[in-house]
Amino acid sequence: MLSSPFITRPLSVDRIMLRVLYALVPGIALYVWYFGPAILVSIALAVTAALATEALMLKLRDRPLRPFLSDYSALLTGCLIALSIPPLAPWWLPVIGSAFAIAVAKHLYGGLGSNPFNPAMIGYAVLIISFPHEMTHWLSPQGVGQSVLSLGQQLHYIFTSALPAGMQLDALTMSTPLDTLKTQLHLGMTVSDIRDLPIYGRLAGKGSEMVAAGFALGGLYLLVARIIPWQLPLAFLGTLFALSGVFNLIDPTHYAPPLFHWFSGAAMIGAFFILTDPITSPTTARGRIIFGIGAGLLTFLIRTYGGFPDGVAFATILMNMCVPLIDTWTQPRIFGKKKEDKR
Amino acid sequence: MIRLHRFHGGIHPPTHKAESTRTPIMSAPLPAQLTIPFRQHAGEAAKPVVQVGERVLKGQLIGEPVGAISSSIHAPTSGTITAIDLQQIAHPSALPDLCATLVPDGLDEWGVRQTLSYRQLSSDELQKHLRRSGIVGLGGAVFPSDMKLRHPIVVDTLVINGAECEPYITCDDMLMRERAEAIVRGIEILRHALGTDAVLIGIEDNKPQAISAMQRAVDDSSHPFKVIAVPTVYPGGSAKHLIKVLTGVEVPSGKLPTDVGVQCYNVATAYAVHRAVEHGETLVSRVVTVTGNVEQPRNYEALIGTPFSDLVALSIPKADTNRYIMGGPMMGVELPAVNVPLVKASNCVIAASDALFPPPPAAMPCIRCTRCAQVCPVELQPQDLYWFAQSHNFGKAQEYDLFDCIECGACAYVCPSSIPLVQYYRYAKSEIRARDHEKRAADLARERHEFRQFRIEREKQEKAERLAQKERAAAAAKAAAEAAAAIPTPLEPNADAEDTQQMRIDAALARAKEQAATAHPRNTEALTPEQRAEIEAIEVRRAHIHSLAADAGADDEPPKNSQGN
Numbered sequence: 045m046l047s048s049p050f051i052t053r054p055l056s057v058d059r060i061m062l063r064v065l066y067a068l069v070p071g072i073a074l075y076v077w078y079f080g081p082a083i084l085v086s087i088a089l090a091v092t093a094a095l096a097t098e099a100l101m102l103k104l105r106d107r108p109l110r111p112f113l114s115d116y117s118a119l120l121t122g123c124l125i126a127l128s129i130p131p132l133a134p135w136w137l138p139v140i141g142s143a144f145a146i147a148v149a150k151h152l153y154g155g156l157g158s159n160p161f162n163p164a165m166i167g168y169a170v171l172i173i174s175f176p177h178e179m180t181h182w183l184s185p186q187g188v189g190q191s192v193l194s195l196g197q198q199l200h201y202i203f204t205s206a207l208p209a210g211m212q213l214d215a216l217t218m219s220t221p222l223d224t225l226k227t228q229l230h231l232g233m234t235v236s237d238i239r240d241l242p243i244y245g246r247l248a249g250k251g252s253e254m255v256a257a258g259f260a261l262g263g264l265y266l267l268v269a270r271i272i273p274w275q276l277p278l279a280f281l282g283t284l285f286a287l288s289g290v291f292n293l294i295d296p297t298h299y300a301p302p303l304f305h306w307f308s309g310a311a312m313i314g315a316f317f318i319l320t321d322p323i324t325s326p327t328t329a330r331g332r333i334i335f336g337i338g339a340g341l342l343t344f345l346i347r348t349y350g351g352f353p354d355g356v357a358f359a360t361i362l363m364n365m366c367v368p369l370i371d372t373w374t375q376p377r378i379f380g381k382k383k384e385d386k387r
Numbered sequence: 388m389i390r391l392h393r394f395h396g397g398i399h400p401p402t403h404k405a406e407s408t409r410t411p412i413m414s415a416p417l418p419a420q421l422t423i424p425f426r427q428h429a430g431e432a433a434k435p436v437v438q439v440g441e442r443v444l445k446g447q448l449i450g451e452p453v454g455a456i457s458s459s460i461h462a463p464t465s466g467t468i469t470a471i472d473l474q475q476i477a478h479p480s481a482l483p484d485l486c487a488t489l490v491p492d493g494l495d496e497w498g499v500r501q502t503l504s505y506r507q508l509s510s511d512e513l514q515k516h517l518r519r520s521g522i523v524g525l526g527g528a529v530f531p532s533d534m535k536l537r538h539p540i541v542v543d544t545l546v547i548n549g550a551e552c553e554p555y556i557t558c559d560d561m562l563m564r565e566r567a568e569a570i571v572r573g574i575e576i577l578r579h580a581l582g583t584d585a586v587l588i589g590i591e592d593n594k595p596q597a598i599s600a601m602q603r604a605v606d607d608s609s610h611p612f613k614v615i616a617v618p619t620v621y622p623g624g625s626a627k628h629l630i631k632v633l634t635g636v637e638v639p640s641g642k643l644p645t646d647v648g649v650q651c652y653n654v655a656t657a658y659a660v661h662r663a664v665e666h667g668e669t670l671v672s673r674v675v676t677v678t679g680n681v682e683q684p685r686n687y688e689a690l691i692g693t694p695f696s697d698l699v700a701l702s703i704p705k706a707d708t709n710r711y712i713m714g715g716p717m718m719g720v721e722l723p724a725v726n727v728p729l730v731k732a733s734n735c736v737i738a739a740s741d742a743l744f745p746p747p748p749a750a751m752p753c754i755r756c757t758r759c760a761q762v763c764p765v766e767l768q769p770q771d772l773y774w775f776a777q778s779h780n781f782g783k784a785q786e787y788d789l790f791d792c793i794e795c796g797a798c799a800y801v802c803p804s805s806i807p808l809v810q811y812y813r814y815a816k817s818e819i820r821a822r823d824h825e826k827r828a829a830d831l832a833r834e835r836h837e838f839r840q841f842r843i844e845r846e847k848q849e850k851a852e853r854l855a856q857k858e859r860a861a862a863a864a865k866a867a868a869e870a871a872a873a874i875p876t877p878l879e880p881n882a883d884a885e886d887t888q889q890m891r892i893d894a895a896l897a898r899a900k901e902q903a904a905t906a907h908p909r910n911t912e913a914l915t916p917e918q919r920a921e922i923e924a925i926e927v928r929r930a931h932i933h934s935l936a937a938d939a940g941a942d943d944e945p946p947k948n949s950q951g952n
């Protein structure tokens with residue numbers, strides 16, 4: 045016999061995930077526009093690997109395949125990994141990243157809902173630690189690199205790691221705007237000199253700033269559709285903005301301006317698509333603000349002083365660790381247990 | 388205009404109220420047979436005061452209240468009591484309960500109707516009258532209405548609940564549309580008894596006709612009551628939430644509204660109070676919505692005890708109807724059978740089919756999305772409660788205020804993973820209650836065991852002392868005898884004779900007790916099977932505890948308080 049409530053009208057898990065995937069579309073479209081279709085191949089590889097690993101792990105753990113494969117969560121993890129690694133990477137890079145994310149970071153921790161760390165960020169972290177060299181060959185935006193590959197040539201490179209005769213990888217790729225900033229600052233250049241380099245656009249990296257804007261657009265949709273809570277992106281972006289703003293005001297020659305931080309690297313995709321993963325973020329409103337502030341702070345510190353070009357992934361993982369503590373600390377007062385009743 | 392307040396969360400399920408409000412309340416025909424449970428209110432069941440075969444009149448007392456929290460049960464029409472026995476009732480456990488069966492004689496002849504002039508009544512007298520008239524909260528909680536007037540309570544605001552927030556239910560809506568004047572008179576009686584000035588009548592704004600009817604009745608009565616349209620949001624009709632919306636006061640957790648100077652009655656209860664006081668009519672009928680998968684959804688005024696099947700038949704269920712729900716779709720219970728009787732708590736019956744209420748998809752893991760927390764009107768963290776309940780971490784669940792959960796179902800309504808959250812909470816609550824129960828039983832057993840140890844210890848000491856005394860006496864006598872004339876004196880006959888004697892008496896007493904016990908069955912005859920089952924469960928637990936104690940090396944006597952139940 046069923047018991048009440050007899051009616052439900054949920055936005056089911058698969059439809060939530062699907063909306064998040066839709067929200068990635070503008071960013072991906074701009075990615076293709078500025079950097080060519082290689083990213084689509086990379087996404088296809090990562091997603092295939094993610095789904096295959098998911099199926100394998102479900103089988104091993106003796107769980108039903110269909111409901112979990114059709115919840116789109118593995119698909120989303122695959123997409124996020126592909127979007128955080130260089131698109132013109134050998135085929136095994138997204139595959140290893142996705143497989144590790146799903147098998148270890150998700151299923152070994154108990155599967156959907158039980159994983160403490162964001163699987164995509166764990167996958168990314170494993171890749172950047174194990175294959176730092178492959179992880180630095182980012183495609184130059186079209187028109188900046190000295191030569192351009194056709195789709196066929198890109199595919200050929202992805203699967204065979206062979207470039208057309210006479211082409212150098214360095215001529216096609218560059219390090220990220222954040223990376224370049226860091227290296228050039230070390231070499232004694234000022235922020236404004238660096239930003240005059242051809243790879244920079246109006247706010248941050250040429251092309252990549254537009255991709256970030258695309259992700260921000262998708263993120264705003266998620267906010268409006270109430271798919272993600274507002275506290276996380278606001279606290280994160282706000283903290284990043286405030287910190288970089290203060291440093292930039294004090295010393296503009298050595299510290300990049302806030303908008304540069306916002307539109308570089310994984311800040312936007314992190315704010316709206318990664319930190320907001322419900323499973324690995326706090327459940328209370330105050331907790332989310334703390335989490336966002338912490339992630340913003342760590343991102344800024346790692347970007348400015350750390351050994352890695354971007355800090356979003358590590359900031360996310362570090363903050364993921366604090367979630368149980370944050371949740372316990374920030375338990376809200378319930379109805380009828382408020383401090384003061386106003387009459 | 389009064390400033391309204393808000394509470395956290397809530398949901399907006401489709402209301403489905405229009406279907407059953409198209410036609411006026413219809414008087415249900417007299418059924419062939421009525422089944423009247425003696426437990427229709429919170430608290431102790433009423434005690435039968437009629438005999439099988441006795442003719443009763445409409446409104447006549449057939450069950451009288453037992454104890455402080457209880458109420459009266461009356462014959463809903465004139466006729467003959469043909470049975471007083473266990474019958475299936477509208478309880479999800481499907482356990483039968485004590486009921487009177489009444490075969491109407493068709494005359495519907497009223498017994499004595501004692502009308503009162505409420506202005507001359509003291510609150511005490513009114514309380515007595517309401518208790519005699521069987522008036523209980525008709526919003527669903529069926530708490531005896533007289534209890535809510537008990538002194539000493541200081542009430543400065545009377546809230547009248549006409550919110551009716553659950554989907555499908557429209558009995559209060561129709562009552563307000565059609566009988567607003569009588570409701571207002573009932574409210575005035577309650578206001579008078581409570582001695583309050585402020586009366587706030589809260590009605591959800593999806594019932595404009597009820598609001599205007601009530602407003603008109605209030606205007607006509609020239610009482611200074613305020614009819615207030617409150618926003619439609621489920622569960623806005625929960626008393627504590629309606630009080631918050633109307634007054635801004637949050638009734639503290641674990642407290643009653645009267646602790647903050649507010650008392651709350653449902654509109655249908657106010658109507659029943661009016662009928663009881665100004666017409667002398669005991670509570671023998673109520674308005675009930677029959678809706679859902681039926682051809683003619685509408686409200687009926689039906690006698691208590693009418694089989695639901697009669698009412699449903701009047702509304703003509705559609706072919707694919709496969710179950711019935713008493714109450715609304717959010718908090719109702721599935722009827723164990725459709726022929727169980729209408730009771731005072733029944734505000735609605737919904738004919739259900741799989742098309743109307745599709746069974747939910749298989750539950751997925753919780754993704755911590757907190758959509759449940761966003762809608763929880765008690766501001767709980769349902770996802771945490773779920774986690775604790777399913778991992779049997781009941782202590783934590785209690786710490787996270789599990790017992791403040793009102794089981795409104797809003798969380799389960801929105802859960803993307805289709806987790807039957809409320810079921811987990813009910814399960815955890817019942818587990819915790821059972822464990823508390825067991826703990827108390829175990830404490831009792833331990834105390835008893837310790838006392839027995841103490842007694843044995845004491846007896847041993849006493850015995851040793853007696854022995855020592857005897858030995859001393861014997862030694863002294865011997866010494867004296869030897870010293871005197873060396874005449875041999877026999878020792879005391881048997882040092883233990885006294886004890887043997889005692890043992891024999893004890894055994895005889897025990898036998899007598901045993902015989903008495905078999906001759907006089909224990910006082911458990913008049914109990915419901917539910918109670919019996921409970922007693923049995925307790926006995927089993929006791930036996931278990933007892934065997935544990937025995938295993939631990941103590942041959943404890945069987946607990947002898949079986950008459951204590």
Ligand code: SF4
Nearest residue numbers: 753754756757759802
């Ligand atoms: S709504 Fe369901 S899935 Fe979401 S947090 Fe609550 S219990 Fe978990």
Ligand code: SF4
Nearest residue numbers: 763792793795796798
């Ligand atoms: S059923 Fe309990 S936990 Fe769920 S929304 Fe209602 S009060 Fe909150």
